[in-house]
Amino acid sequence: MEYLIHILILISIFSILGITLDLVVGYTGQLAINQSVFYGIGAYSTAILATTFEINFFWTIIFGILLSATVSFLVGIILNRFSGDIYALVSFGFAIIMHAVFLNWQTLTNGPLGISGIGRPEIFGFVFSENLFFLFLSIFFLFVVYFLCKILVNSSFGRALKVVREDELVSQIFGYKPVNYKLVIFIISSSLASISGALFASYVSFIDPSSFILLESIFILTIIIVGGISNIRGAILGAIILIFLPEAIRFIDLPADIAAQSRQIIYGILLLVMMYFRPKGFLGKFRI
Amino acid sequence: MENSNITMQSEKISKSFGGIKAVNNLDIKFYSGKILGLVGPNGSGKTTLVNLLTGVYTIDSGKIKIGDSFFSKILPNKILFYGITRTFQKIRLIEQISVLENIAMVVAKKDIISAIFENNKKFNLNKSKEILKKVGLLEKQNEAAENLSYGQRKLLEIGRVLATNSEIYFFDEPFAGLSPKMREIISEIILELKDQGKTIILIEHDMEIIKNLSDKIFVLAEGKKLKYGKPEEVLSDMEVKKAYLG
Numbered sequence: 461m462e463y464l465i466h467i468l469i470l471i472s473i474f475s476i477l478g479i480t481l482d483l484v485v486g487y488t489g490q491l492a493i494n495q496s497v498f499y500g501i502g503a504y505s506t507a508i509l510a511t512t513f514e515i516n517f518f519w520t521i522i523f524g525i526l527l528s529a530t531v532s533f534l535v536g537i538i539l540n541r542f543s544g545d546i547y548a549l550v551s552f553g554f555a556i557i558m559h560a561v562f563l564n565w566q567t568l569t570n571g572p573l574g575i576s577g578i579g580r581p582e583i584f585g586f587v588f589s590e591n592l593f594f595l596f597l598s599i600f601f602l603f604v605v606y607f608l609c610k611i612l613v614n615s616s617f618g619r620a621l622k623v624v625r626e627d628e629l630v631s632q633i634f635g636y637k638p639v640n641y642k643l644v645i646f647i648i649s650s651s652l653a654s655i656s657g658a659l660f661a662s663y664v665s666f667i668d669p670s671s672f673i674l675l676e677s678i679f680i681l682t683i684i685i686v687g688g689i690s691n692i693r694g695a696i697l698g699a700i701i702l703i704f705l706p707e708a709i710r711f712i713d714l715p716a717d718i719a720a721q722s723r724q725i726i727y728g729i730l731l732l733v734m735m736y737f738r739p740k741g742f743l744g745k746f747r748i
Numbered sequence: 749m750e751n752s753n754i755t756m757q758s759e760k761i762s763k764s765f766g767g768i769k770a771v772n773n774l775d776i777k778f779y780s781g782k783i784l785g786l787v788g789p790n791g792s793g794k795t796t797l798v799n800l801l802t803g804v805y806t807i808d809s810g811k812i813k814i815g816d817s818f819f820s821k822i823l824p825n826k827i828l829f830y831g832i833t834r835t836f837q838k839i840r841l842i843e844q845i846s847v848l849e850n851i852a853m854v855v856a857k858k859d860i861i862s863a864i865f866e867n868n869k870k871f872n873l874n875k876s877k878e879i880l881k882k883v884g885l886l887e888k889q890n891e892a893a894e895n896l897s898y899g900q901r902k903l904l905e906i907g908r909v910l911a912t913n914s915e916i917y918f919f920d921e922p923f924a925g926l927s928p929k930m931r932e933i934i935s936e937i938i939l940e941l942k943d944q945g946k947t948i949i950l951i952e953h954d955m956e957i958i959k960n961l962s963d964k965i966f967v968l969a970e971g972k973k974l975k976y977g978k979p980e981e982v983l984s985d986m987e988v989k990k991a992y993l994g
């Protein structure tokens with residue numbers, strides 16, 4: 461039971477990452493491979509503020525959101541200058557750079573040694589120390605993010621994103637400013653993504669830069685490709701599949717050296733299968 | 749020319765692609781409440797001219813005057829604000845959203861705050877439906893645009909420009925490949941716009957349609973003016989005939 465709760469907490473956290481990434485990848489067609497950055501910013505905000513300054517978890521979330529908003533605003537301006545494959549590469553580079561920041565800004569992040577002793581969330585004297593309660597809290601945040609994003613993509617704003625995604629020129633001819641739309645959705649996506657980092661830091665109580673590497677960004681991207689791009693429910697499905705599947709494999713008797721690699725193999729195969737059956741999703745190209 | 753003003757004009761605008769001068773030092777004027785038939789053989793620069801005047805291409809040289817303002821550069825996301833709209837010869841709808849949304853995205857306010865908070869959603873949807881009714885696509889409102897027939901797609905493009913409520917309309921071959929009934933709908937819409945005092949530029953290869961609708965005809969050949977005048981004058985001109993026959 462405890463094990464299932466653990467898995468479900470991870471699924472909630474990665475669902476938040478997937479849903480928010482889909483706002484950018486699915487709704488603007490830009491292949492952003494940097495979700496680990498805002499996951500990390502959220503996690504480090506909570507870790508540092510909670511341990512060094514003993515600030516309440518819920519305030520650290522707000523700080524993480526504001527910091528992510530600021531960083532994504534600045535980075536978004538740069539990313540917006542690119543499109544297609546180059547965009548993907550630049551966002552890729554951004555993820556690598558930010559990992560280096562987490563690793564090397566030792567006075568702030570304690571570098572490779574990481575930060576330990578991060579407490580569980582507390583509100584009105586109630587501490588979410590039981591994993592079951594922490595799961596409820598994670599699901600609560602997942603729902604908040606889910607509904608915010610749902611409202612957003614179903615609004616005129618979401619429609620405008622689809623217009624921009626399909627035909628920037630037409631969007632301009634009819635009065636839209638694509639760069640503004642792309643920047644705002646990137647900021648919203650990144651800000652909300654940081655919530656998952658806060659949850660993660662508080663849940664595992666110890667973080668180090670290895671959780672916020674480029675590979676993590678690719679994993680999150682895989683989640684939405686598997687789940688189905690441009691459909692925020694798909695992100696949750698993707699998280700369920702990608703987190704459950706390797707766990708299920710564990711119960712099959714495999715030689716240890718193969719079992720260790722199985723996660724990567726499964727992701728690789730899944731990605732290939734998805735690219736074959738849903739190439740439109742992966743390439744992010746839409747008919748002109 | 750009573751009650752008719754120049755609403756837009758070009759002054760010596762040019763555009764080259766590699767060695768080809770698609771538009772060559774062209775002066776052209778558009779008047780409110782008039783339909784200007786813009787004709788010329790294939791490749792004579794009609795679409796390029798529209799692209800230059802709507803900011804799709806940058807002009808190599810020359811100036812564009814809109815109202816009383818001169819521009820040497822026009823941004824595509826400004827033209828709606830200047831009161832200009834256009835259709836595309838090669839249809840460009842937003843394929844993966846519904847027919848209704850293709851109109852609603854034009855009717856709605858474009859700034860991000862209004863978009864997020866859905867200001868006037870109901871009003872916008874009703875207005876969009878009125879427009880769909882006008883172009884005969886109301887029953888198709890929930891269909892994805894990509895599922896429409898060719899003719900319906902052309903009509904949706906017409907609906908889209910109607911939704912802008914602009915002053916200047918560029919129609920790039922709106923009748924091409926349409927049934928007589930659909931042509932009738934579009935003719936009526938264009939004449940109605942004219943009655944409202946709008947400026948209309950109509951590109952069309954069918955001389956019968958051009959003769960019936962245009963107040964004046966402007967003939968382009970190799971990016972330059974070949975002839976300009978009343979339909980009967982221009983169409984009986986030997987040079988024009990020759991240009992068309994090659």
Ligand SMILES: Nc1ncnc2c1ncn2[C@@H]1O[C@H](COP(=O)(O)OP(=O)(O)OP(=O)(O)O)[C@@H](O)[C@H]1O
Pocket residue numbers: 765768770788789790791792793794795796797837
């Ligand atoms: N984007 C472009 N790149 C290169 N050449 C172009 C481009 N657009 C137009 N041209 C060239 O410019 C010339 C004028 O083309 P344009 O499309 O304006 O003609 P048109 O009068 O609209 O023809 P049609 O009646 O066939 O639509 C042609 O020689 C065409 O090949």
Ligand SMILES: [Mg+2]
Pocket residue numbers: 794795796837920
């Ligand atoms: Mg043309």
